[in-house]
Amino acid sequence: MAHSVIDVIRTKRDGGRLDDAQIDWVVAAYTRGEVAEEQMSALAMAILLRGMDRAETARWTAAMIASGARLELTGLARPTVDKHSTGGVGDKITLPLTPLIAACGAAVPQLSGRGLGHTGGTLDKLESIPGWRARLSADEIRAQLDEVGAVVCAATEGLAPADRKLYALRDVTGTVESVPLIASSIMSKKLAEGAQSLVLDVKCGSGAFMKDLAQARALADELVAIGTAHGVRTSAVLSDMSVPLGCAVGNALEVTEAVEVLRGGGPADVVALTLALAREMLAHAGLSDVDPAEVLASGAAHRVWRAMIAAQGGDPDAESPRAAHVETFPAPATGVVSTLDAYAVGLAAWRLGAGRTRKEDDVQHAAGIRCLAKPGDHVTEGDPLLELHTDTPDRLPAAREALTDAIAITADAFTPSPLILDTVRP
Ligand code: URA
Numbered sequence: 001m002a003h004s005v006i007d008v009i010r011t012k013r014d015g016g017r018l019d020d021a022q023i024d025w026v027v028a029a030y031t032r033g034e035v036a037e038e039q040m041s042a043l044a045m046a047i048l049l050r051g052m053d054r055a056e057t058a059r060w061t062a063a064m065i066a067s068g069a070r071l072e073l074t075g076l077a078r079p080t081v082d083k084h085s086t087g088g089v090g091d092k093i094t095l096p097l098t099p100l101i102a103a104c105g106a107a108v109p110q111l112s113g114r115g116l117g118h119t120g121g122t123l124d125k126l127e128s129i130p131g132w133r134a135r136l137s138a139d140e141i142r143a144q145l146d147e148v149g150a151v152v153c154a155a156t157e158g159l160a161p162a163d164r165k166l167y168a169l170r171d172v173t174g175t176v177e178s179v180p181l182i183a184s185s186i187m188s189k190k191l192a193e194g195a196q197s198l199v200l201d202v203k204c205g206s207g208a209f210m211k212d213l214a215q216a217r218a219l220a221d222e223l224v225a226i227g228t229a230h231g232v233r234t235s236a237v238l239s240d241m242s243v244p245l246g247c248a249v250g251n252a253l254e255v256t257e258a259v260e261v262l263r264g265g266g267p268a269d270v271v272a273l274t275l276a277l278a279r280e281m282l283a284h285a286g287l288s289d290v291d292p293a294e295v296l297a298s299g300a301a302h303r304v305w306r307a308m309i310a311a312q313g314g315d316p317d318a319e320s321p322r323a324a325h326v327e328t329f330p331a332p333a334t335g336v337v338s339t340l341d342a343y344a345v346g347l348a349a350w351r352l353g354a355g356r357t358r359k360e361d362d363v364q365h366a367a368g369i370r371c372l373a374k375p376g377d378h379v380t381e382g383d384p385l386l387e388l389h390t391d392t393p394d395r396l397p398a399a400r401e402a403l404t405d406a407i408a409i410t411a412d413a414f415t416p417s418p419l420i421l422d423t424v425r426p
Pocket residue numbers: 167176181182183185186
């Protein structure tokens with residue numbers, strides 16, 4: 001039945017509930033181009049101001065999934081489980097986690113995105129490996145899941161097209177910051193991927209979308225409720241993003257750090273979060289008797305990494321690209337680092353060339369920042385605290401400017417805040 005879009009907008013504008021038929025119709029008609037951008041823009045603003053309840057949000061998500069094709073993953077020999085991060089600075093966890101889970105016995109279909117703004121994108125990171133290919137067909141994804149157990153690639157074209165259109169509209173109409181719209185956007189893509197279970201890493205802090213714990217918890221609750229309503233085992237880990245994760249921020253630098261973790265080294269926070277998410281994913285997949293720490297130490301996850309990169313044309317033995325210019329940023333005082341602001345470091349890495357301003361921009365594979373000290377570490381005034389990497393040194397002043405207020409040093413002892421803040425289960 002055709003509905004009047006003006007009635008749908010008025011219902012939400014006046015604080016009413018949208019019924020299932022209205023939601024199904026408006027999402028499908030917008031995808032087909034029968035609801036105009038200005039009408040969807042008004043509806044998105046009404047939703048931002050009035051909200052949607054759990055049932056409306058679950059139905060909105062279902063309508064966005066139904067706007068395209070689902071990836072068909074039934075019949076794989078292993079249980080399927082995926083992870084999604086709401087995005088942060090230095091967040092390279094997908095890189096060690098995906099092969100680790102495959103090495104533990106599950107299959108991970110990890111459809112990822114590119115970076116926009118100060119947060120990095122997994123595909124940009126992997127594209128710093130010579131030959132590696134992000135675009136796979138649905139058949140190639142399935143075959144790789146069968147053979148290797150792990151795939152990280154770009155979302156296939158037909159996946160949740162309503163979200164692609166709506167997200168672009170929200171981006172230019174001030175309607176991104178709505179928990180039901182963010183949650184349905186993330187979950188429509190993840191549920192269309194077809195994994196049987198899902199763990200969300202909801203980041204909280206200056207480098208994240210959600211700046212405080214109450215907001216992050218509200219988003220986590222909503223994400224878990226949508227997944228559960230769709231019959232997918234879903235939980236969310238709330239993790240700190242006030243400080244960059246690990247020491248490397250930027251595409252090739254992060255791949256190098258991820259490989260260090262897979263070889264049994266790497267920064268303690270990256271290892272801890274990888275293992276915490278792995279335990280949650282393995283529990284969903286019915287593999288809680290497998291200890292991911294043991295599997296990581298055995299080298300099995302590193303072997304899966306090599307197979308996963310090679311299967312997509314990448315050379316796992318290739319030298320990591322190096323930036324043409326590396327400069328240091330000194331510690332402003334002697335004492336213990338108490339702040340290393342994630343947003344500022346992400347912004348500086350982006351300005352050095354690690355990120356893009358417009359979708360069509362290229363990124364510099366080797367650009368970024370290495371943190372030589374983190375909160376809790378003692379530093380001496382003037383000693384190098386950060387390394388700034390770029391191919392284009394004219395970018396350095398803007399990066400330095402982003403870092404002006406990023407660092408605080410205290411004379412007192414300082415204990416960094418915990419990395420894992422909570423876990424939300426249905
Ligand atoms: N990521 C998404 O995929 N959608 C949003 O709305 C926000 C973040």
